[in-house]
Amino acid sequence: MKKIILSTLVVFSLASCKKESQKNEEGVATTDSTTILNKTEAAKVELKEISQQNLVENLSKKNDTLYVTNFFATWCGPCMMEIPHFKKKIEELKGKPVKFTFVDILDKAAWKDKVPAFARENNLENHIVLVDESKFDDTFFGNFKTWKGNGIPFTHFRKGDKTEEVEGSMSEEMLNEKINSLLK
Incomplete structure (x- = not known):
């Protein structure tokens, strides 16, 4: 029984490490802070x-x-x-x-x-x-x-x-x- 619980926790932990696009508790897609930061920095450059x-x-x-x-x-x-x-x-x-x-x-x-x-x-x-x-x-x-x-x-x-x-x-x-x- 302990092995099943431990395996379930490991699988859950790995699945929650996805960085790029996740859904929060309300089911709304979110992006990580580095994605937002990079877009903001690029937008600041005006050629x-x-x-x-x-x-x-x-x-x-x-x-x-x-x-x-x-x-x-x-x-x-x-x-x-x-x-x-x-x-x-x-x-x-x-x-x-x-x-x-x-x-x-x-x-x-x-x-x-x-x-x-x-x-x-x-x-x-x-x-x-x-x-x-x-x-x-x-x-x-x-x-x-x-x-x-x-x-x-x-x-x-x-x-x-x-x-x-x-x-x-x-x-x-x-x-x-x-x-x-x-x-x-």
Whole structure:
């Protein structure tokens, strides 16, 4: 008899440990506090949507600052592979005349939740802008030597009159090489 009671208690205990979605005594579904906290934190991040014209102005600044503009999407594996390299360079070059901007152009549906959550998780809230690619006119891709919008990630570097472009994911070494060559 003791074994049956003990077995029943163990089964009941394990069943009550379910974390994600439980029903309380009134039969109302509840969620755990971490789910609520994560949604609240992501909602607090407000990313700025800019126009094609503002983006072009940022891409064409010709001064002593190095502008590194990376076009990405949160669903893009190669984009996500290079993000740690960029984060490391942002930290390394803090206080130097270098400005990093990440442009999400492809997944407007993710702008409300996925992109803000990504920005918060990676401490990139002040570096990400949103641009609606459906509003690009034919002149937009004329700002680049090689890129026609057919692949991401794509990174555009500009310092003064010097520009560099990389289509595809960059290794940490390649990113360092591009930045160092333009900072000379």
